[in-house]
Amino acid sequence: MTVPPPPEPGGVLGRPLRRREDRRLLMGQGRFLDDIAAPPGCLHAVFVRSPHPHARIGGIDSEAARGVAGVVAVLTAHDLNALVAPLRMAPPIEGLLPMEMPVLPVETARLVGDPVALVLAETRIAAEDAAELVQVDWDPLPAVASIAQAKAAAALVDPAVPGNRVSHQHFATPGLDAAFARADRVVETHFGQHRQTHVPMEPRGVLAIWDAGREHLTMRVGTQAPHPYRSALAARLGLKEFQITVDSPEMGGGFGQKIIPLREDFCLAAAARLLNRPVRWRETRGENLTAAMMAREEIVSTRAAVSADGRLLGLACAIEADFGAWSFFPANYMARVVAMILPGPYRVKEYGYDVQVWLTNKCPAGPMRAPMAVTSWIMEGTMDSVARELHLDPLEVRRINSIADADLPWITATGERYDALTPRATLDAAAEMLGYATLRAQQAQSHETLLGIGLCTVVESTTYGSAFYRSAGIPGSGHEVATIRVEPSGAVIASCGLMGSGQGYETTLAQAAAAGLGAAFDDLVIQIGNSDIAPYGMGSRGSRGAAAGGGALYMAGQRLKAKVLAIAAAMLDLNSADGLDLREGRVLRQVEGAWSETGLTLAQVARTAHLDPLRLPPGMEPGLHTVLAFDPPAMTYSNSTHACAVEIEPATGALRILRYVVAEDSGTRINPLVVEGQTHGATAMGLSGAMMEHAAYGEDGQALAGSFMDYALARAADLPDFTLSHHDTPSPRTPAGIKGMAEGGTMGGIGALMNAVNDALAQAGAHLESQPATPARIWAALQAAKDNA
Numbered sequence: 001m002t003v004p005p006p007p008e009p010g011g012v013l014g015r016p017l018r019r020r021e022d023r024r025l026l027m028g029q030g031r032f033l034d035d036i037a038a039p040p041g042c043l044h045a046v047f048v049r050s051p052h053p054h055a056r057i058g059g060i061d062s063e064a065a066r067g068v069a070g071v072v073a074v075l076t077a078h079d080l081n082a083l084v085a086p087l088r089m090a091p092p093i094e095g096l097l098p099m100e101m102p103v104l105p106v107e108t109a110r111l112v113g114d115p116v117a118l119v120l121a122e123t124r125i126a127a128e129d130a131a132e133l134v135q136v137d138w139d140p141l142p143a144v145a146s147i148a149q150a151k152a153a154a155a156l157v158d159p160a161v162p163g164n165r166v167s168h169q170h171f172a173t174p175g176l177d178a179a180f181a182r183a184d185r186v187v188e189t190h191f192g193q194h195r196q197t198h199v200p201m202e203p204r205g206v207l208a209i210w211d212a213g214r215e216h217l218t219m220r221v222g223t224q225a226p227h228p229y230r231s232a233l234a235a236r237l238g239l240k241e242f243q244i245t246v247d248s249p250e251m252g253g254g255f256g257q258k259i260i261p262l263r264e265d266f267c268l269a270a271a272a273r274l275l276n277r278p279v280r281w282r283e284t285r286g287e288n289l290t291a292a293m294m295a296r297e298e299i300v301s302t303r304a305a306v307s308a309d310g311r312l313l314g315l316a317c318a319i320e321a322d323f324g325a326w327s328f329f330p331a332n333y334m335a336r337v338v339a340m341i342l343p344g345p346y347r348v349k350e351y352g353y354d355v356q357v358w359l360t361n362k363c364p365a366g367p368m369r370a371p372m373a374v375t376s377w378i379m380e381g382t383m384d385s386v387a388r389e390l391h392l393d394p395l396e397v398r399r400i401n402s403i404a405d406a407d408l409p410w411i412t413a414t415g416e417r418y419d420a421l422t423p424r425a426t427l428d429a430a431a432e433m434l435g436y437a438t439l440r441a442q443q444a445q446s447h448e449t450l451l452g453i454g455l456c457t458v459v460e461s462t463t464y465g466s467a468f469y470r471s472a473g474i475p476g477s478g479h480e481v482a483t484i485r486v487e488p489s490g491a492v493i494a495s496c497g498l499m500g501s502g503q504g505y506e507t508t509l510a511q512a513a514a515a516g517l518g519a520a521f522d523d524l525v526i527q528i529g530n531s532d533i534a535p536y537g538m539g540s541r542g543s544r545g546a547a548a549g550g551g552a553l554y555m556a557g558q559r560l561k562a563k564v565l566a567i568a569a570a571m572l573d574l575n576s577a578d579g580l581d582l583r584e585g586r587v588l589r590q591v592e593g594a595w596s597e598t599g600l601t602l603a604q605v606a607r608t609a610h611l612d613p614l615r616l617p618p619g620m621e622p623g624l625h626t627v628l629a630f631d632p633p634a635m636t637y638s639n640s641t642h643a644c645a646v647e648i649e650p651a652t653g654a655l656r657i658l659r660y661v662v663a664e665d666s667g668t669r670i671n672p673l674v675v676e677g678q679t680h681g682a683t684a685m686g687l688s689g690a691m692m693e694h695a696a697y698g699e700d701g702q703a704l705a706g707s708f709m710d711y712a713l714a715r716a717a718d719l720p721d722f723t724l725s726h727h728d729t730p731s732p733r734t735p736a737g738i739k740g741m742a743e744g745g746t747m748g749g750i751g752a753l754m755n756a757v758n759d760a761l762a763q764a765g766a767h768l769e770s771q772p773a774t775p776a777r778i779w780a781a782l783q784a785a786k787d788n789a
Contacts, residue, residue: 003745013515031689041144045281046127048117053361053701058137059261077104082493083270093473110325113291143701150358157359167332172352179314179350183305189385192770195297202252203283204319208272222251224540248529254501256367293714295368298324312396314350324364334371345423351413370743377751430641431664450648452760456751462543463739481535482552485625488610490603492524497537512550516557518582532613551735556628638739640664653779686715686749701787
């Protein structure tokens with residue numbers, strides 16, 4: 001499919017319009033799940049969860065719980081597993097072992113928070129009281145609480161996974177060994193990223209309604225991917241997809257945690273069907289922090305083969321990931337993307353990786369905003385290590401290795417194609433904005449505090465077309481479907497398979513559709529989130545919303561515009577639509593190079609198409625509607641450079657960010673205000689994770705961060721102002737040149753912050769190999785350097 005180029009400047013695409021949805025949200029008129037009134041007869045659900053990281057389930061006694069007033073049922077695995085098929089994760093990927101997960105564990109709980117029973121009552125309070133009375137005969141087992149313990153294999157998390165290693169893949173270019181053999185220096189660097197969780201402002205929740213007469217299930221649930229969510233439910237519940245409606249209301253954040261139905265969702269659906277009553281559940285904050293889904297825990301080492309002037313000759317990395325106890329996604333998925341794109345913005349022709357994924361008795365891992373978040377820190381931290389080892393300037397080492405315009409299109413060592421990147425331009429722009437040279441001069445002077453400078457150039461993988469899933473061996477598709485119809489009044493209704501969780505889709509997708517069609521922005525509305533209304537699409541994930549969803553709507557608009565103009569030509573008694581265009585809902589005609597009004601509007605054309613079809617050109621069907629499917633490239637890439645200056649107080653380890661700048665290439669920006677907001681939010685998330693957040697576990701596997709007293713989040717006062725500049729290059733492979741960009745800020749925030757911290761610590765001979773960069777850990781690193789001096 002040929003993709004159209006960007007439209008001429010001045011149209012709705014690229015306008016910094018205020019988000020439509022903000023008015024109702026700021027006025028408290030949004031409609032979230034808890035704003036939906038409970039239907040008559042609705043039951044409230046509370047889960048009984050394991051207090052142990054690993055334990056046999058000897059028996060469950062629910063007699064006392066069932067005696068609480070208002071309790072209707074207490075369901076266990078024996079009740080629900082008969083209604084919900086297990087999830088078998090076994091894609092045909094070499095080195096990946098299959099795993100199977102029942103909706104509730106039968107014999108063994110594998111983590112703190114593992115659900116083992118479901119209490120249903122007339123009120124939430126009654127359900128909570130009854131859950132406290134459910135007695136489980138626990139037989140604690142040895143727990144696997146770390147990758148090191150998993151490797152020791154003294155205990156197995158899953159009996160079907162010998163040695164606890166669920167996935168192992170490796171790759172190397174043929175010339176890698178030779179590159180290391182001719183290197184002047186081999187620089188080894190170690191990285192540790194800690195476990196985090198998504199922390200959406202609104203935890204998960206479900207309202208399940210079973211209509212026995214129609215044999216139809218309605219799920220009111222915040223999900224980023226309504227159609228894949230529905231397909232998963234249908235497959236495991238033994239229903240056809242037309243028997244399920246997924247209706248997603250406003251969603252207070254998702255970040256990857258709300259893509260697929262998790263075990264609680266299936267339990268609610270099965271319970272509603274079993275009892276023939278509506279059932280609702282609202283996750284508590286403690287459940288969300290410990291038992292929903294987690295991410296990020298990886299141990300990585302790199303070996304860089306370099307010449308004396310700092311040029312990269314070859315790169316090898318070893319990645320070990322902690323996957324938790326169960327498999328919601330293929331275990332190789334996130335770690336593979338990290339390894340695949342790790343060389344980032346640099347000319348690395350010889351490259352190899354070894355990726356191992358381990359099971360532990362922790363909350364399962366899944367995608368979280370920027371599943372490949374650690375990538376840029378690894379690569380940029382490696383560049384800093386090269387500079388330190390060779391006594392070179394870190395900025396200059398980056399410059400001599402950076403992919404330049406003349407190198408494009410660049411094919412990476414893993415076969416990825418870069419065709420519209422500007423890493424050298426964003427690097428130079430960020431360094432200038434930060435005042436790099438001035439800061440280096442200040443750093444050379446003696447200070448009571450330690451000044452650090454961090455640079456991080458990001459190459460962000462986005463879109464994830466079907467070819468990506470095929471090459472990864474993962475079943476699935478990356479296409480998106482758009483529908484647009486024009487009503488007789490000229491009102492335009494557009495839809496696609498995405499669902500927003502704060503991205504501003506009602507605005508940006510409307511801009512894309514309006515730009516393609518030529519409609520006035522105010523005459524067009526986006527309808528998303530309901531599986532009965534929206535066309536089947538793959539949902540919001542992986543920074544694909546703009547390029548896949550927006551791109552499909554832009555192309556659908558252009559297709560429908562062709563019909564509008566053909567009708568307009570007939571109404572104007574012209575032989576063809578050549579020289580006609582539709583802009584802002586008005587039909588224009590070009591005569592001798594100048595555009596002029598014809599007096600026709602989209603509303604008039606629509607009225608004719610719907611209500612006076614005998615005036616249509618011969619053979620044309622009545623109405624104005626179109627459906628278009630777009631499968632984007634396997635990957636498209638955007639890029640940015642984050643740079644920051646930090647100050648560390650040696651006596652306390654206190655860290656302060658002095659300045660933070662971002663130079664980014666986001667392709668064609670549909671809405672500059674939304675792009676800026678996404679960059680701010682993603683960067684804040686990266687900084688918060690690198691500085692504070694930690695889903696900690698004890699050596700015994702006990703979860704230690706079950707509330708915001710233990711799981712710290714950055715507040716506004718902890719974050720700097722962000723200064724942004726744009727260096728946009730449209731993608732030649734996507735409609736209108738659109739790129740994804742909503743996750744790169746997370747990657748850049750982590751890398752820039754950690755590199756700045758280590759740049760400061762290097763002045764005292766200290767180094768922090770792993771996150772988070774809390775004052776206590778920074779202080780400990782400084783003390784260790786003193787002790788070793």
